[in-house]
Amino acid sequence: MNRLAEILDEAALTGRAVPRLTDRAALDVPAAYEVQRAVIERRRERGETLIGVKMGFTSRAKMVQMGVDDVIWGLLTDAMLVESHLDTSGLIHPRVEPEIAFLLDRPVRNPADAAAAVGAVAVGYEVLDSRYENFSFTLEDVIADNASACGFGLGPWHSPRDVGNIGLLLEVDGRPVASGSSAAILGDPVRSLTAAARLAHAAGIELQPGWVVLAGAATAAVPLPAGAHVRVSGAGLGHVEVTTR
Amino acid sequence: MRSSVTVSSSVTEERETARRAAAARLLEAHASGRPCEPVRDLVGDVESAYAVQSLLTERWLAEGRRPVGRKIGLTSRAVQRQLGVDSPDFGVLFADMAVPDGEEIPAGAVLQPRAEAEVALVLERDLTHERHTVADVIRATAFALPAIEVVGSRVRDWDITLADTVADNASAGVYVLGTRPVALGDVDLRLAGMVVERRGEQVSTGVGAACLGHPLHAAVWLADTLARLGSPLRAGDTVLTGALGPVVPVAPGDVLEARIDGLGDVRAAFAPEETEERA
Numbered sequence: 001m002n003r004l005a006e007i008l009d010e011a012a013l014t015g016r017a018v019p020r021l022t023d024r025a026a027l028d029v030p031a032a033y034e035v036q037r038a039v040i041e042r043r044r045e046r047g048e049t050l051i052g053v054k055m056g057f058t059s060r061a062k063m064v065q066m067g068v069d070d071v072i073w074g075l076l077t078d079a080m081l082v083e084s085h086l087d088t089s090g091l092i093h094p095r096v097e098p099e100i101a102f103l104l105d106r107p108v109r110n111p112a113d114a115a116a117a118v119g120a121v122a123v124g125y126e127v128l129d130s131r132y133e134n135f136s137f138t139l140e141d142v143i144a145d146n147a148s149a150c151g152f153g154l155g156p157w158h159s160p161r162d163v164g165n166i167g168l169l170l171e172v173d174g175r176p177v178a179s180g181s182s183a184a185i186l187g188d189p190v191r192s193l194t195a196a197a198r199l200a201h202a203a204g205i206e207l208q209p210g211w212v213v214l215a216g217a218a219t220a221a222v223p224l225p226a227g228a229h230v231r232v233s234g235a236g237l238g239h240v241e242v243t244t245r
Numbered sequence: 246m247r248s249s250v251t252v253s254s255s256v257t258e259e260r261e262t263a264r265r266a267a268a269a270r271l272l273e274a275h276a277s278g279r280p281c282e283p284v285r286d287l288v289g290d291v292e293s294a295y296a297v298q299s300l301l302t303e304r305w306l307a308e309g310r311r312p313v314g315r316k317i318g319l320t321s322r323a324v325q326r327q328l329g330v331d332s333p334d335f336g337v338l339f340a341d342m343a344v345p346d347g348e349e350i351p352a353g354a355v356l357q358p359r360a361e362a363e364v365a366l367v368l369e370r371d372l373t374h375e376r377h378t379v380a381d382v383i384r385a386t387a388f389a390l391p392a393i394e395v396v397g398s399r400v401r402d403w404d405i406t407l408a409d410t411v412a413d414n415a416s417a418g419v420y421v422l423g424t425r426p427v428a429l430g431d432v433d434l435r436l437a438g439m440v441v442e443r444r445g446e447q448v449s450t451g452v453g454a455a456c457l458g459h460p461l462h463a464a465v466w467l468a469d470t471l472a473r474l475g476s477p478l479r480a481g482d483t484v485l486t487g488a489l490g491p492v493v494p495v496a497p498g499d500v501l502e503a504r505i506d507g508l509g510d511v512r513a514a515f516a517p518e519e520t521e522e523r524a
Contacts, residue, residue, distance in 0.1 A: 167436035183440030235436035
């Protein structure tokens with residue numbers, strides 16, 4: 001496990017893609033999550049702190065494409081939070097997608113509790129950067145690779161509200177390139193939050209106050225070029241911007 | 246000189262005959278409920294396709310159908326790319342196409358039905374300028390409503406090009422309007438989320454911006470186009486501005502619910518294939 005985690009961690013640090021782990025090792029889903037934990041452990045040893053979780057495969061199209069019937073999750077650290085600028089030169093093949101984010105204001109002790117623990121909601125984006133060559137992977141590969149997590153940004157926090165059908169628009173250099181509704185996230189991003197609580201609970205991890213939950217993408221991810229200005233807007237939630245170099 | 250005039254008039258005659266044949270084929274499919282072969286070979290260019298559409302409209306007006314507005318089609322980049330076009334199209338809405346919210350759409354009412362959620366605008370002023378601004382359209386709009394358009398193709402297996410669908414009244418079928426009018430000032434149509442659900446499962450999602458960047462942009466295009474053609478939008482007209490997300494295939498018995506954030510919800514209920522006998 002540690003050897004596999006090291007391969008992925010090195011790929012992220014050097015910005016060089018690697019072949020799929022499943023090409024060299026037999027991995028099932030529990031083992032893949034063990035690799036993911038080991039990858040995060042290496043980040044923590046470098047001083048990074050856990051600040052939330054991200055959900056993946058939250059759209060029906062993606063589940064069908066991957067042949068799965070459940071969502072996956074990954075962990076977010078403080079080093080992944082992007083403020084207003086992002087240097088993409090160290091990344092492999094970054095993509096960006098619009099997200100709905102939840103901020104928890106109390107611990108989630110069980111999945112039934114999740115929605116009530118939300119202190120604020122925001123529009124956000126996630127930068128994905130699979131460590132695998134050609135962004136090509138099996139379910140187990142992508143779980144081991146921390147669900148392709150690379151970075152994320154958040155718009156202004158708003159008081160909790162219905163985010164079940166929020167229009168989201170992603171613009172690159174002022175031109176719309178992707179748009180959709182938050183309903184594409186499991187029908188309602190709150191369901192993704194509940195799934196996050198369930199997966200965390202099963203893994204023996206308690207979602208903490210102050211943690212962010214990225215509920216999943218409302219559109220397909222689009223390539224994130226260098227030297228671009230990206231803005232993600234959410235109806236009633238304002239927007240978040242990032243400039244890449 | 247003389248011979249060239251003869252040639253061009255016979256070309257015109259040939260074109261007219263072909264247009265009438267295309268219209269007859271589509272009208273027969275509409276009347277019989279049996280889809281027909283494509284008409285593109287008879288139609289030719291887009292202008293000619295609209296001429297065929299006009300023949301259909303004339304026939305239907307003669308039958309006493311009441312026109313109540315227009316629908317705009319091909320408003321998404323994805324669909325435009327699919328058909329290799331860079332412009333929307335339009336068709337005519339008749340009063341008998343309107344189905345009340347949630348009431349059953351009879352089996353066979355629409356050939357090869359597919360559903361899409363849209364923003365409907367209802368006008369209170371004519372739009373007769375040669376070119377219109379967004380401000381003109383906003384001032385002319387009484388209110389917006391959520392809508393489900395059930396499109397259908399008279400052409401077999403939806404085997405259509407731009408010419409086929411334009412000739413075929415832009416594949417118009419029936420439509421359902423929501424019942425709570427919303428003023429344009431009270432809704433952000435660009436960022437309005439859209440979801441269509443069937444039995445609680447989302448089958449299409451989208452956003453206002455997916456319709457030519459903004460549903461009002463589509464309406465401006467329609468107003469300009471119709472004014473140029475000499476049949477402008479009028480006070481009282483309903484305008485279906487175009488799909489906000491992917492079209493949904495429909496099966497008998499389906500009940501689809503569409504929700505557009507800020508506009509409300511609307512339902513399209515399709516009759517089961519066989520009417521069950523009750524003992």
